[in-house]
Amino acid sequence: QVQLVESGGGLVQAGGSLRLSCAGSGGTFSSYALGWFRQAPGKEREFVAAINWRGDSTYYAEFVKGRFTISRDNAKNTVYLQMNSLKPEDTAVYYCAAERVPVGLSWLPDDYDFWGQGTQVTCSS
Numbered sequence: 001q002v003q004l005v006e007s008g009g010g011l012v013q014a015g016g017s018l019r020l021s022c023a024g025s026g027g028t029f030s031s032y033a034l035g036w037f038r039q040a041p042g043k044e045r046e047f048v049a050a051i052n053w054r055g056d057s058t059y060y061a062e063f064v065k066g067r068f069t070i071s072r073d074n075a076k077n078t079v080y081l082q083m084n085s086l087k088p089e090d091t092a093v094y095y096c097a098a099e100r101v102p103v104g105l106s107w108l109p110d111d112y113d114f115w116g117q118g119t120q121v122t123c124s125s
Helices: none
Strands: 003-007 010-013 019-027 033-039 044-050 058-060 067-071 078-083 094-097 117-123
Touching: 003 094, 010 067, 019 094, 033 067, 044 067, 044 078, 058 067, 058 078, 058 094, 078 094
Parallel strands: 010 117
Antiparallel strands: 003 019, 019 078, 033 044, 033 094, 044 058, 067 078, 094 117
């Protein structure tokens, strides 16, 4: 069974930075496409970023372009989300997800097979 564990969330002031990590175990992590999603209270889960298995192709939601960067280290079975210039509207629980048989880079939550428990990111104004 694949397990994903996020870390790195916390409280940050507007304009600050955080780096989220997601460590995977129990599967062929290096072959999966990986994504980050977020969910704010009372809102639907939304796509943030995705990266292919090699780490040479990425895809971002429009609202994070130029501020967030997704990367991965297959030797460590870890995917990262570097978040800069954080805004109060970025406040949410952030989840990493793995797509076992990826076809391109998906923004749809239903395309992902495994999910972490989430890590809280709070950005104060």
